[in-house]
Amino acid sequence: MRYCRCRQAGKQAVPVFISAAQWLQAGAFALAYLLLCGLCLRVRDAQRPAAAAGATLIAYASQGGSARKLAQRHAETLARRGPVTLLALNQVQAADLENAHLALFIASTYGEGEPPDNALRFARLWLRGGGQDGAALSRLHYAVLALGDSEYRQFCGFGLALDRGLRERGARPMFAPQTVDRLDDRALVEWQNRLLENAVLESGETVVDGAGQGARLPATVLDRRCLNAGSPGAGVYHLRLGLPPGVDWRAGDIAVLDIPREGPEGPVQREYSIASLPSDGALELLVRQVCKDDGSFGVGSGWLTRQLPMGGELALQVRDNPAFHPPPPERPLILVGNGTGIAGLRAHLRARVQVGAHANWLLFGERTRAHDRLFDDELAAWLGSGHLQRLDRVYSRDNEPLRYVQDALAAQQQELQAWLARGAAVFVCGSLEGMAPAVHRLLLEILGERGLEDLSLEGRYRRDVY
CATH class of the missing domain: 1.20.5 (Single alpha-helices involved in coiled-coils or other helix-helix interfaces)
Structure with missing residues (x-):
């Protein structure tokens, strides 16, 4: 004892x-x-997977989720034969590149040649003369799959810049970068064939089937109405689409619609932010009419707002968009947008209301107070209930001191910094030209490059712009 x-x-x-x-x-x-x-x-x-020596490195730069899904498919296939390290590009360190005998880079481009948010740090360190200047990669064999949209001037700009940066470091490409326009099946198959030719894949192995969009779903037009009658801008239409039972999605996800088109090319696809949640009983969209100089309408917006009848049917896919999924309920949320970007922001507000999160601030810009108060009743109700703590609306065509949403945010810098100090996330949805770059520049001025980069790495700065 x-x-x-x-x-x-x-x-x-x-x-x-x-x-x-x-x-x-x-x-x-x-x-x-x-x-x-x-x-x-x-x-x-x-939280950061360790890279095994001699493993195949698969690194992805993804804004909307497509590059990430493709990278996961590559990792699943190649892991059957040997060690694989799968990392977002921001997670890749010098040791990962030195230890890998082979690296496959699957890189989307954001806007006009910019890196996606989960590649900002890598771009600074490796592609813009940053902290990895002395690193040489002469032992690394690699290939780049560059995803993009040919409607932008800098088609696949970041993927091509990534390839140039790797070459400058002495890395050895197996073949020229494979560019892919809007997940074109033929280009993806060509990439797969090149991997087969270079013995990265073995006969019978596939890495692209089913890695892009989800399954096509039948949808029915339940309701369609114009939200901005009399506006000096083009019409904005609110569509409610009925789907089969059991279809699920999250705030921030994307609807990819098949739009019929005359001619041998067949249908085209158009993407729209989903403005609702599954619990709302319908998949809801906001579509702004595109009016051409000759008076005709855009292929997608014209068909959806004028030609497709009530009760008419169409096919769509729901695309997972993890880069714009909701933050934890306890985190304050600053939502910034303009135009039809209110669709994605509305879904986030609905998700926040469902979980009882009240620390929400919406800054939103449109043309006129008289005609463009989109979802005004809902926003007023959330403001009254306390689910929306702040609401700043800016109308560019009205004679007010603040003309654009970025000006409203700049005028509230002290409040913005107070919210960020409380751990707030900033979600931006809307125009790629004008609003989103201006908000980005403002955040750079306030936080600096490292501060904004850290905000992105923490998942507190998310963008879904078009």
Whole structure:
């Protein structure tokens, strides 16, 4: 029997006897505590997968999720034959490139040649003369799959810049970058064939089938109405589409619609931010009419707002968009947008209301107060209930001191910094020309490049712009 003495002020020490079993129990508790501490450290390290020596490195730069899905498909296929390290491009470090015998880079382009948010740090360190200047990659063999949209001037601009940067470091390409326009099946198959020719894949292995969009779903037009009658801008239409039971999506996800088109090319696809949640009973969209110089309408907007009859049917896909999924409910959320960008922001507000998150601030820009108060009743109700703590609306055609949403945000810098200090996330949805770059420049001025980069890496700066 062991004992210890308990010291109490002003009292005689009293012997306290502790049995061997109690000592063993105490030791077990101490050991468990140490193991738990070690586990916590391991969990922190596990947030960034360790790169195995000699593994095939698959790195992706993804804004909307397509590049990430393709990268996962590549990793699943190649892991059947050997070690594979799958990382977002921001997670890639010099040791990963040095340890890999082969690297496959699957890179989307954001806007006009910009890196996606999960590639900003890599671009700064490796492609713009940053902290990795001395690193050489002469032992690395690699290939680049560049995803993009040919409607932009800098088609696949970031993927091509990535290839140039790797070449400048001495890395050895297996073949020229494979560019892909809007996940074109033929280009993806060509990439797969090149991997087969270079023995990256073996006969019968595939890495592209089903890696892009989800399954096509039948949809029916339940309702369609114009939200901005009399506006100096083009018409904005709110569509409610019925889907088969059980279709699921999250705030931030994308609807990809098949639009019929005359001629041998067949249908084209158009993407729209989903403005509703599954619990709303319909998939809702906002479509702005595109009016051409000759008076005709755009292929997609014209068909959806004028030609497709009520009760008419169409096919669509729901695309997962993890780069714009909701933050945790406890995190404050600043939503910034203009025009039909209110669609994606509305879905986020609905999701926040569902989980009881009240720390929400919406800054939204449109043309006129008289005609362009999109979803005015809903926003007023959320403001009254406290689910929307702040609402700043700006109308560019009205004679007001603030003309654009970025001006409203600039005027609220002190409030913005206070929200960011509380851990707020900033979600931007709307125009790629004008609004989104201006908001980005403002955040750069306030936070600096490193600060904005850190905000992105923490998942607190998300963009869905078009």
